[in-house]
Amino acid sequence: MQADWDARAKENARYYVQTAQENWSDNDFFASGEQTVREEILTDMINICQGRVPKEMRVLEIGCGAGRVTRALANLFGEVHAVDVSGEMIRMAEAALATHPNAHVYQNNGMDLSVLPESRNGSFDFAFSTIVFQHIPSREVIETYVREVGRLLRPGALFKFQVQGDASLATAPDDTWLGVPFSDEQAVEMAERCGFEPRHRIGAGEQYFWLWFFKR
Numbered sequence: 001m002q003a004d005w006d007a008r009a010k011e012n013a014r015y016y017v018q019t020a021q022e023n024w025s026d027n028d029f030f031a032s033g034e035q036t037v038r039e040e041i042l043t044d045m046i047n048i049c050q051g052r053v054p055k056e057m058r059v060l061e062i063g064c065g066a067g068r069v070t071r072a073l074a075n076l077f078g079e080v081h082a083v084d085v086s087g088e089m090i091r092m093a094e095a096a097l098a099t100h101p102n103a104h105v106y107q108n109n110g111m112d113l114s115v116l117p118e119s120r121n122g123s124f125d126f127a128f129s130t131i132v133f134q135h136i137p138s139r140e141v142i143e144t145y146v147r148e149v150g151r152l153l154r155p156g157a158l159f160k161f162q163v164q165g166d167a168s169l170a171t172a173p174d175d176t177w178l179g180v181p182f183s184d185e186q187a188v189e190m191a192e193r194c195g196f197e198p199r200h201r202i203g204a205g206e207q208y209f210w211l212w213f214f215k216r
C-alpha cells in the first residue's frame, strides 16, 4: 500500500486524492476539503460534538493524503492528528498544514495506529476518514484500524467513516485502488467485535457506504 500510494503521490497526488480534477489549484483543492467538512461534519454536529465546543475537541483522521480535509478540520477543531501510509503524501500534508500548528501528521505503517502510543488512549473526541478504506484491499486491516480507533476514542465518541459497499465491484487482494466491500451485516459484525455501536449506516450496497460507529 505504501509503495502504490507513494507512486500515486509522485505522479499526481492531488488527482489521486480527489479525482474530480487532474490539475487542482491550491484554492480549489483546499476549498474541496472545506466542502467535505461542510457536507459531512457541519451537517452532523450533534453526533460529532455531543455538546462539546469544537475548538476544545481533539480529532483523529485516518488517511489524510495531501492534507485536503485535514486543513479544513484544523480550521474547525482544536487539535487534529492525522495519519497516512504514504510518506510522500505526508510530506505534502506537512506543507499544507505549515500554517496550522494545531494539526499534526504522522506516517503510519498502513495497518494500525501504533504511531499514536498508549498514552493517547481514550483522549480523542471524534475520528473521521473519507475515501480511504474504500481503497484498502484487506478486511483484516480495516478491522484493525476500527479496533485501534476504539482504543484512542473516549467512550461515547463517534468514528464516522466510509467503506466500499458495492459487492459487484471486482477486487483483488493486491488491488490498492478498489478496496474490499462490506455488506451491512459485515459492517455491523465488525462494529460489535471492536466495541462500537453501529448506530447509523447509509449507502449499504453502494460504493460510498458511510458508517457511524459510537464507542461503547
Ligand SMILES: C[S@@+](CC[C@H](N)C(=O)[O-])C[C@H]1O[C@@H](n2cnc3c(N)ncnc32)[C@H](O)[C@@H]1O
Pocket (backbone or CB within 6 Å): 001, 005, 016, 017, 018, 062, 063, 064, 065, 066, 067, 068, 069, 083, 084, 085, 086, 089, 108, 109, 110, 111, 129, 130, 131, 132, 135, 136, 141
Ligand atoms: C483517495 S486519498 C484520500 C485522502 C484524504 N482522505 C482526502 O479525502 O483528501 C486516500 C489516502 O489514503 C491513504 N491510504 C491508503 N491506504 C492506507 C492505509 N492502509 N493506511 C493509511 N492510509 C492509507 C493513501 O496514502 C491516500 O493518501
